[in-house]
Amino acid sequence: MEQRLSPTDPYIPSWAHKVASGLGPGPHVVVTGISPSGNIHAGNLREVLVAEAVANALKARGEEVRFVFHADTIDPLRKIAPGIPKDYERYLGHSLSRVPDPEGCHASYADHFLEPFEAALEGMEMDVEVLRSHELYESGVYAEVTREALERTGDLRAILQEISGRKMPEHWSPYIPRTASGRLGGRVLEHLPEQRSVVYEDGDGWEDSSNYGRGEGKLGWRVELAARWKALRATFEPFGKDHTSRGGSTDTADRMAREVFDYPVPGRYEYEWIQIKGRGAMSSSKGIVLLPNELLEIMPPGAVRRLILGRDPARALDLDLAAGFPRFMDEYRAETEAHPVPFAHLVTVAQTVGVDVERAAEMLRRGGYEEAVRDREKLRQDLGYAHNWAEKWAPEQYRFGVRAEVPAEVAEIDDEGRRYLREIADKLSDGLGGDEAQNLLYSTAVELGVKPKKAFAAVYTALLGRKSGPKAGPFVASLDPCFVRTRFANVSGDTRS
RNA sequence: GGGCCAGUAGCUCAGUGGUAGAGCAGGGGACUUUUAAUCCUCGUGUCGAAGGUUCGAUCCCUUCCUGGCUCACCA
Numbered sequence: 001m002e003q004r005l006s007p008t009d010p011y012i013p014s015w016a017h018k019v020a021s022g023l024g025p026g027p028h029v030v031v032t033g034i035s036p037s038g039n040i041h042a043g044n045l046r047e048v049l050v051a052e053a054v055a056n057a058l059k060a061r062g063e064e065v066r067f068v069f070h071a072d073t074i075d076p077l078r079k080i081a082p083g084i085p086k087d088y089e090r091y092l093g094h095s096l097s098r099v100p101d102p103e104g105c106h107a108s109y110a111d112h113f114l115e116p117f118e119a120a121l122e123g124m125e126m127d128v129e130v131l132r133s134h135e136l137y138e139s140g141v142y143a144e145v146t147r148e149a150l151e152r153t154g155d156l157r158a159i160l161q162e163i164s165g166r167k168m169p170e171h172w173s174p175y176i177p178r179t180a181s182g183r184l185g186g187r188v189l190e191h192l193p194e195q196r197s198v199v200y201e202d203g204d205g206w207e208d209s210s211n212y213g214r215g216e217g218k219l220g221w222r223v224e225l226a227a228r229w230k231a232l233r234a235t236f237e238p239f240g241k242d243h244t245s246r247g248g249s250t251d252t253a254d255r256m257a258r259e260v261f262d263y264p265v266p267g268r269y270e271y272e273w274i275q276i277k278g279r280g281a282m283s284s285s286k287g288i289v290l291l292p293n294e295l296l297e298i299m300p301p302g303a304v305r306r307l308i309l310g311r312d313p314a315r316a317l318d319l320d321l322a323a324g325f326p327r328f329m330d331e332y333r334a335e336t337e338a339h340p341v342p343f344a345h346l347v348t349v350a351q352t353v354g355v356d357v358e359r360a361a362e363m364l365r366r367g368g369y370e371e372a373v374r375d376r377e378k379l380r381q382d383l384g385y386a387h388n389w390a391e392k393w394a395p396e397q398y399r400f401g402v403r404a405e406v407p408a409e410v411a412e413i414d415d416e417g418r419r420y421l422r423e424i425a426d427k428l429s430d431g432l433g434g435d436e437a438q439n440l441l442y443s444t445a446v447e448l449g450v451k452p453k454k455a456f457a458a459v460y461t462a463l464l465g466r467k468s469g470p471k472a473g474p475f476v477a478s479l480d481p482c483f484v485r486t487r488f489a490n491v492s493g494d495t496r497s
Numbered sequence: 498g499g500g501c502c503a504g505u506a507g508c509u510c511a512g513u514g515g516u517a518g519a520g521c522a523g524g525g526g527a528c529u530u531u532u533a534a535u536c537c538u539c540g541u542g543u544c545g546a547a548g549g550u551u552c553g554a555u556c557c558c559u560u561c562c563u564g565g566c567u568c569a570c571c572a
Contacts, residue, residue, distance in 0.1 A: 034572075035570085035571090037571080038571075041572085043572045044572055045572095046572070047572055075570090078570080078571095079571090081571090164569065165569095166569075220570095221570060222569085222570080238572090239572080240567090240572030241500075241501055241502085241566075241567055241568090241572080242566095242567055242568065242569095242570090242571085242572065243568090243569095243570085243572080244500070244501075244567090244568090245499065245500050245501085245567065245568040245569090246498095246499045246500065246568075247499080247568075247569070248500090248568065248569065248570090249569075249570065252569095270500090270501065271501095271572075272501070272502060272566075272567095272572095273566070273567085273572060274572085275566095281566080281572095282571090282572080283571070284571065285571070311510095312502095314501075314502070315501095315502060315503075316501095316502065316503085316565075316566065320509095323533090324509085327520075327521090344533085395533090397532090397533060398533085438530070439530085441530085441531090442529095442530045442531090443530090445530090445531095446529085446530090451531095452529090452530060452531060453531055454531090455531085456530085456531040456532085457531075459531090460531085460532095467531090468531070468532055469531090469532070470532070471530095471531080471532060471534080472530090472531065472532080473530090475532095
């Protein structure tokens with residue numbers, strides 16, 4: 001485990017330092033936990049990033065830190081999410097790790113949602129240990145705390161009743177055995193600590209035993225939360241605001257930790273939620289989901305951290321990935337690069353040359369971004385980001401595409417416009433620079449007595465099928481001159497007769 | 498009702514215990530060259546309200562008002 005980080009490396013916001021300074025001496029275990037019951041989205045990512053930032057802040061002050069992502073894979077399937085086959089009802093109550101992947105592409109339901117998220121964490125270059133709770137249970141990590149919980153059933157029950165105000169069932173147990181049917185829900189009758197097991201009765205009155213050192217059941221989640229702190233020696237964990245209200249899971253877990261497990265309550269940070277501008281809070285059931293990978297498609301990991309954490313996570317965040325995005329990227333680049341190319345310009349380039357790095361380099365060089373072109377690998381990435389953004393998020397005014405075939409819209413070009421295009425087709429020579437092309441386009445319009453606005457509109461229409469676009473000179477110059485001449489000639493010729 | 502967050506220029510928001518800032522919008526000017534054009538120029542707004550701490554508060558504390566989100570397993 002690394003002790004020290006290069007000062008340039010991790011982005012540690014000031015709030016993270018503040019949080020870290022409130023935590024005692026190490027060693028530290030920073031934990032974040034998420035249930036893979038559905039898509040793990042950008043909001044969940046915020047939790048992980050909060051944890052990461054605090055872990056980094058601790059490391060920065062020289063602490064030994066273990067950073068753990070606890071995936072609640074043993075949790076039961078609670079409801080049928082949209083898009084999941086209805087016959088999955090038969091798996092309700094089964095551990096997510098033991099439910100088949102609805103799309104058949106992964107080993108389990110849990111992995112189906114977990115693996116893409118793991119890939120995103122890798123894409124984020126995050127140094128985190130991913131633990132699957134069913135494996136922790138199976139390997140006995142939870143055995144000791146489960147034993148304690150079972151022995152203190154009465155106290156735990158009292159805390160739950162007191163704090164949540166709910167009346168717990170007569171036969172409540174902190175431990176939920178997995179019955180023969182695969183469902184979690186047997187009724188515990190007897191605890192056999194020396195065998196690390198319980199005797200339980202299933203819904204049909206059958207008795208059997210469940211070994212809690214081998215993952216044959218799990219703790220109820222409120223108890224598990226407190227137990228987990230102890231089992232993993234957690235010292236810090238962030239929570240979404242929904243968990244931290246009075247009578248909520250952190251309330252009960254705090255008291256359980258102190259009074260039953262005799263374990264100090266880990267440091268905490270409450271974070272607010274992320275919304276997508278114009279769409280609202282993230283919600284799988286409403287189809288409002290932003291996946292971490294979608295962010296990584298349009299920006300580098302550093303920018304993702306910046307976007308998600310830049311503002312104190314205790315404050316709500318309204319993500320604007322459309323109109324406001326270019327400015328965000330420009331601000332980010334201004335801080336991280338010596339010669340940033342305006343994002344909007346990259347978008348124009350990407351839409352003109354696609355992902356052809358050499359042509360992009362050519363175009364940028366013409367535009368005066370000589371320095372930015374040096375690092376081709378970086379240019380390739382940036383081009384990809386701009387390209388993906390243009391396809392998926394860009395507002396209409398940013399989007400254009402050079403049409404492979406003559407656009408139908410050329411019908412809107414009148415005779416004057418066609419004469420103009422004919423003239424340009426004749427005059428356009430190879431190897432023109434952006435300014436020269438701009439001059440040609442403009443002066444030709446003046447010579448023919450065509451209003452510049454109309455002339456330019458004809459150019460855009462012939463190439464893009466719309467009336468406006470990126471600055472015409474550099475744009476036309478960046479295209480294959482032969483292609484442009486043929487297109488313009490076609491447009492003027494076809495429609496003349 | 499509990500919790501968290503917010504309330505600063507028309508809009509979106511930065512911000513610091515010591516005479517208030519940016520971007521956009523808007524006004525004016527320049528360029529006979531379309532483009533969310535570009536360049537130059539212009540910002541006194543009771544920093545939600547009232548108290549308190551302080552030599553001094555927009556920033557710290559208290560109370561209140563308004564708005565947003567959240568509250569039993571959807572971060």
